[in-house]
Amino acid sequence: MEDWRNGGFGLYLHWPFCASKCPYCDFNSHVAAAIDSRRWxxxxxxxxxxxxxxxxxxxxxxxxxxxxxxxxxxxxxxAAILERVGSRWPLANDLEVTLEANPGSVEAGRFRAFAAAGVNRVSMGIQALNDADLRRLGRLHSAAEARRAFDIARGVFDRVSFDLIYARQFQDPAAWRAELAEAAAMAVDHLSLYQLTIEPGTAFAARQAAGGLPGLPDDDRAADMYLITNDILDDLGMPAYEVSNHARPGAESRHNLIYWRCGDYAGIGPGAHGRLTLGGLRYATEAPRAPEAWLRAVEENGSGEAPRQPLPAREQATEYLMMALRLREGMDLARYRALAGTPPDAAAIAGLERLGLVTAAGGRLAATAAGRAVLDAVIRELAP
Known part of the structure; x- marks a missing residue:
């Protein structure tokens, strides 16, 4: 069996346009005055x-x-994209089709049309549940608009997730506890909770360099908020199945699990990445980031991809270790050994077990809750 089948096969489509660029965002997103939908x-x-x-x-x-x-x-x-997808691949009986949404672009009629097209899951970028923090994050919507948008989505789709950012300016653990309780009370079954990080090249990075981002929590306070997140949502029946993602049993993002379980996925659109196993080799794929450059590549060259690079088996093993240890379920040691040719270092595992950072049992290696809080350090100990 080819290794990718352990994770499954998905399709990622990147739509690069936003109404505005958030100051913390380093994703491949652009603001455009006009978009030629027919060309896209x-x-x-x-x-x-x-x-x-x-x-x-x-x-x-x-x-x-x-x-x-x-x-x-x-x-x-x-609808046109999903119709073509359905005519080109056999589809799983439980096909998951997710569309990311911002509250400011949500309306009931549009969401009903997305559902009619075949979308069955929405992931909503709410980010904060109070107006002061939304303004600091550069979001265009208010907290009230976010709640209304969530209610609209829940009225149309059975599966709705939303994102929140923590360790925001002037946020303390007590405020985060209250916000988590409110989020959980919104009848949500999946939450993605990300610590605010200041990424190079973003507007926030420039502001921070100029002393314009006061009130950011220090590392210890941010770590406290991470631990609070896990404690509260565990108690509410939404455990962390991945470092930043919590779900009620059965509500996990199946698409993201393909990434973390190192399945194959085709990436389409500006800046989209993929992993494809073809002819016994696994390839990393990527596309030009600039929207116009990607369009020209498709139109003039018949492909929106840059030249593919095969991934050596040892690199695949390292990628599997890094991705799978993000998951509560951890990694299959036999699968790792098949990729790497050797098992992970037994002494390193034993040392991490003594520290309470990993468990090794039943042929699987998993980071504990404490280990996931310092996952980068755990991976450095285990990576070949």
């Missing part, structure tokens, strides 16, 4: 055809529209 549709469909010709016959488990702000896409464009 032709490019997406051409890329679907190209990749399906290479992977035809595989059962497609998930589709994910990421961005950018995919909820700004015309529902007709989403």
């Amino acid at each position: 549709q032709s490019a997406y469909l051409a890329e679907i055809d190209r990749l399906a010709a290479e992977t035809g016959g595989r059962v497609l488990n998930t589709v994910f529209f990421g961005g950018g702000t995919p909820s700004l896409m015309a529902p007709d464009l989403v």
Whole structure:
């Protein structure tokens, strides 16, 4: 059995446009005055055809529209993409189709049209539940708009997730406890909770360098908020199945699990990455980040990808270790050994076990809750 089958097969489609650029965001997102939807549709469909010709016959488990702000896409464009996807791959009976949305772009009619097109899960970027913090984060919506958008989404889709950012300016653990309790009370079954990090090249990085980001929690306080997150959501029946993601049993993001379990996924769109196993080799794929450059590549070269690079087995093993240890379930030691040719260092595992950072049992190696809090250090000890 090819290794990717342990994780499944998904499709990621990147929509690079947003209404505005958030100051903390380092994703490949752009603000555009006008978008030629017909041209974009032709490019997406051409890329679907190209990749399906290479992977035809595989059962497609998930589709994910990421961005950018995919909820700004015309529902007709989403429908055309999903119709083509369904004609090119056999689809899993429980196909998961996720679309990312921002509260400011949510309206009931648009969401009903997305559902009619085949979307069955929405991931909403709420980020904070109070107006002062939303303004500091550069978000265009208010807390009231976020709650209304969530209610609209829940009225249309059975599965709705939303994101929050913590360790924000002037936020303390007590405020975060209260916000988590409110989030959990919104009848949500999946939460993605990310610590605010100041990424190079962002507006926040420039502000911080100029002394313009007062009130950021120090590392110890941010770590306290991470531990609070896990304690509260464990008690509420939404354990962390991954470092930053919590879900009620059965509500996990199946698309993201493909990444963390090192399955294969085709990436389409500006800046999209992928992993594809073809002819016994696993390839890393990527695309030009600039929207116009990607469109020209598809139109003029018949491919929106940069030249592919095969991944050596040892690099695949390291990637599997790094991704799988993010998951509560951890990694399969036999699978790691098949990729790497050798098992992970037994002395390193024993040392981490003594510190209470990992467990090794039943043929699996997993980071504990304490280990996931310092995961980078755990991985440094184990990586070859």
